[in-house]
Amino acid sequence: MPTTAQARVHARFEVPAPLRADVRLLGELLGTVLREYGGQALLDAVERLRELTIAAHSDDLVEAENAAVDVERLVTSWSLERAEDVARAFTCYFHLTNLAEEYHRVRALREQDTEGTPERDSLAAAMRNASAEYGEQQALAMLSGLEFRPVLTAHPTEARRRAVATAIRRISVLLSERDDPRLGATTLAENRRHLLEEVDVLWRTAQIRVTKPGPLDEVRTAMTVFDDTLFRVLPEVYRRLDDQLSGERAGTSPPQVPAFVRLGSWIGGDRDGNPYVTAAFTQRAMAIQADHVLRALERACERIGRALTADAETTPPSPAVRRLLSDIRAAYPDQSEDIATRSPGEPHRQVLLFAAQRLAGTRLRQADIGYPSPVEFLAELRIIQSSLAAARAARQAYGELQHLIWQTETFGFHLAELEVRQHSRIHARALAELRAGGDLSSETEEVLAVFRVIAQIQQRFGPDACRRYVVSFTREPSDLAAVYELADHALEGRPIALDVVPLFETEDDLRRSVTVLEAALELAPVRQRLEETGRRYEVMLGYSDSAKDVGPLSATLALYDAQAAIAEWADQHSLVLTLFHGRGGALGRGGGPANRAVLAQAPGSVSGRFKLTEQGEVIFARYGDPIIARRHIEQVSAATLLASTPAVNERADRAAEKFSKLARTMDDAARTAYRGLVRTDGFAEWFARVTPVDELGQLQIGSRPARRGLSVSSLEDLRAIPWVFAWTQARVNLTGWYGVGSALEAVGDVGALQEAAAEWPLFAVMLENVEMSLAKTDARIARRYLDLGNREDLTELVLSEHALTTSWVLKVAGTDRLLANRRVLGRAVQLRNPYVDALSYLQLRAFRGLRTEKLSEGESERLRRLVLLTVNGIAAGLQNTG
Incomplete structure (x- = not known):
């Protein structure tokens, strides 16, 4: 991604004024703070590093390499205290940006809302x-x-401390105040102060x-x-759509929009x-x-x-x-009086x-006054609503009271359906013990206690509060039967x-999924639950481990094939199927724009229902601000609606059939390339040397350990x-693109690939995600990391791929630079990359010391601290973690 001086100037002026x-x-304010804290010398150090990293992106390769060498000399010349301060400065800059x-x-x-400009991917547009x-x-x-069922997870991908996030939110509020045209000079000056x-x-x-968060902190x-x-926000989403569907009757008639989240x-x-x-x-x-x-x-009531x-x-x-x-x-004379x-x-x-007093009693577990369930509370709200409507007070019946009804339908008394997940091998060990006696x-004992808590x-709170039990690494029908047997025990x-x-x-598990599911239907507890739920059945697909297993392209195709096969199986058995997508925030874990991903699903696999995991930094990026949250919910819900239409399904079906041979060619080549890398002798140890995977375990960002038990050698x-x-x-961002170049070259026909990108939604979305991942990769800096492993063969494999x-993605896109067709995103990445480089060079300095020098414990600890500081900054700069 070129970030020459001319390109940067052009990108900067493409940024809205x-x-x-x-x-x-915000940059000026940060500069003032740096000067006050560390004097002009600190600010000069930050500015010099910034200038050199920009120069290192010159089109003149000699000039660029000379600047890169100067950067390394500069960061090496600093004391560790100065290096830490500079790392903090760039990290703060990214938080502010x-x-x-x-x-x-x-x-x-x-x-857009004020001008009444229609949002093309809104729910109203979909309807x-x-x-x-x-x-x-x-x-x-x-x-x-x-x-639409978003599932919040505690997966540790939010690198910011909560205190940092809170400080950022306060600054954001102050920044928004400056947009008020009524503010005078005095008020603006106070705001700046x-x-x-x-x-x-x-x-x-x-x-x-300093300390690792516990599960309750999460x-x-x-x-x-x-x-x-x-x-x-959720009742606002329902209301906006209902207003547009109802027209002049909005707010005066029963809503047409159900609480669908x-x-x-x-x-x-x-x-x-x-x-x-x-x-x-x-x-x-x-x-x-x-x-x-x-x-x-x-409070609402x-x-x-x-x-x-x-x-x-x-x-x-x-x-x-x-x-x-x-x-x-009769029952509560004092309160009623x-x-x-x-x-x-x-x-x-x-x-x-x-009713508000009864809700307080429910919260405090006062059985004499509390509601036994949300069903009774909802029944009372509907009685009030019907009464108001009958008295011709329709605006009172279907206004704020309807919001409260929607909120109760959406959240119940439990807020979110708490799901339990456990690994199949834990169940197998527990059952073996129980069957052996003793x-x-x-x-x-802990496995059994979980079922008692669920009950x-x-x-x-009712069955909906906690009834789903997800079995990781399901490989046999017995993995599902084990859960029911353990519950009986x-x-x-x-x-x-x-x-x-x-x-x-x-x-392998994805390919065997239908065989396992077919056998699962023979289990008596499964048949009983299907009768009780109107034949509703849920299956979860894991994006992260499949991509780690076979690479991003082959995993994408395997997941698509599994979805299509499971959807067909469900249709044959008259099941109401929900596919649960275990997608991560990063592109290497199934991330990317969720609404685009929905429209690229296999025919029949959505059918009006979309469920996915929302984790780490993605939770706050998508749901932290009310306006952005509303937009995200509308986009995904609209895509879910459209993905269920015959037209979208027929298009996906035609494309999958038309490009099946091309898909097989790409799959074989991508899989061979990816496994040729990760299955090379010594790859795991090399990976541990050239990346901060060991140091990430010291970053206190989640309660869960980074490994399931073994060392990085596995x-x-x-x-x-x-x-x-x-x-x-x-x-390197290897997990988002490795093997794709080999796949595209194996096809070798640019016209055929461009035709596939135009007609096949799955392929188009995959290429968009690969292009984004490549744009955030820097081969020059990546080489410096990879060289730490002293395996030139592996380094050349990665860099040549x-x-x-990059070459093939640009050919298919028909452009000469990455993200050229996505201007907003492209200019943001273009302007950020040199600043991220500054943190990468600081991290490399610490890495070289930790990997190559014999240090005292105190020196090692200080270098590890610098690594962790830069980890936070790079995560903020790239806006990606895991």
Whole structure:
């Protein structure tokens, strides 16, 4: 990706003026803070490094290499204290630039909304398209079956400390205030002073976590997204669509839009390889979730109740509302008298205010007043709504009260469906112990305790609160049967609703999936659950381990084939299938734009339902800001709706058949290239030397260990997150592109490949993701990392495949530079890369010391600290971790 001086100037002036002004302001403030903290010498050091890394991108190769050598001399000449300060400075710069870009995105969406410009990939647009093609009734029928299920996970890919994220949020709020045209010079000056204060706080806040977060810390962190965003954004999503569908009747008639989002969570339930997630933690995680949602519902109910001051004379209550009031007076005379005194002649208000008290009682587990389930609360809300509608107070019936109904339908009293995950081999060991008799190990006792906790959660919050049990590395039907047998042992016949979800992860497992599923239908507990759920069945596909197993291209094709085969199998058995996509944030783990990915799924595999994991930095990137969250939810939901239409399915079917031979050619070549690298003798040890994979284990970003038990000498047991994260840090991004160049060259026909990119959504999306991954790769810096391994053969394999992939991707795209057809993204990467380079050179300095020198423990510790500081900065600069 060329970032010459001329190209950078051109890219800079392509940046929208408001964003350019924000970045300039924040950069100036950071410069002031650096000068105040470390004097002019610190600022000069930062500026000199910046100038040299930009010069190292010159088109003149000799000039570029000379500048790169000067960079290495400069960073080596600094004391470790100076190197740390400079690393922190660039990291802070990226945090500030990221928040400016995020705020500009919010600004652009607000302006688009103000101008009334239609969003082409909105839900309303999808409904218009569906109505035009299939008729309004068919479109509404599709909407009635729509399901979007984001599942929050605690996978450790958010490198920022929570304190850093909080400081960034405060700065973002102050930056947004400057857009108010009513602000005078004095107010703007005060705002600037406050901004400077907060940037100083960001600078002085430690970038590295001192202690590792526990599972409950991860639960509480995720709750901030619910509290700050999701609780109020989701009814807004429903409302916006309903307003557009209803037209002039908006807000005065029963809604046409169902509550189609259901939040899931693995946080506190995913124990696969995490010894810290115990049954007790799972129970506490659900208690925390319930506390947050019940408080939110209570506040909303009280707020709406206080505002609903409709008098009985103007808005007479229905007989059902009068019965509710009579029951309340009889059962709770003191509370009802107090509410009636404060709300005389306002029956609807009285019922809602008492409902708020009952929600408080539910939260505090006061059985005499609390609701036994959300079903009863929803029934009361609908009674009030019907009464208001019958009294011709339609705006009161279908306004804010409808928002509360949608919120209750979406979140229940449990907020998110807590899912349990465990590895199949743990179940096998536990069953072997139980069948052998005798004393049970603590591991087996823990396995059994989980089922008892699931039953307790269901007893309090209902089956939907916790009923899915995901089995990692499902390879045989017995892996599923084991879960039901263990539940019987644990509960001794007591009832439990249990949906055991197979997770197919490696390529071999994906290819055997239908065989396993066919046999699973013979299991009595599975047949019983199908009868109870209306033949609903869920299957999970793992993107991370399949890509680590066979490379990005072969994994993409294997996942597509598995989806198509599973969808056909489900259709043959009249099952309502939900495919659960275990996608990561990084491109090497199935990441990328989710809405584009939905439209590229295999025919029949969506059918109005899309479920995926949302993890790490992706959670806050997609759901941290209300406007961005609404946009993301709408985009994915719209894509889910469209992906279910015959036209999209027929297009995908035709393309898959037309390009099947091309796919086989690419698959064979990509697999051979990828395995030729990762199966070379000594590759695992080389990988550990040329990337910071060992150091990542010291980065306190998640409660779960980076490995399932073995050392880096075994890649099979290394988790996909550190595998991707480590290659990203080394500026190689190998997991997103390796083998693709060999695949495209094996086809060798540019015209055929361009035809496939134009007609085959799966191939087009894959190429887009590969191009992005290549754009964030830097072969010059990557070589410096790879050379640390003293394996020229492996270094040349990687760099030659990178050159080959870049060449072929550009040929297929018909451009002379990466991301040329994606201007916004291209200019952002182009402007960022030299600044990321600065951190890479600092990391390389630390690496060389750690890998090649005999150091004291104190010196080693200081160098490891520099590595971890740069890890945070590079992650912020590339906006990718694992």
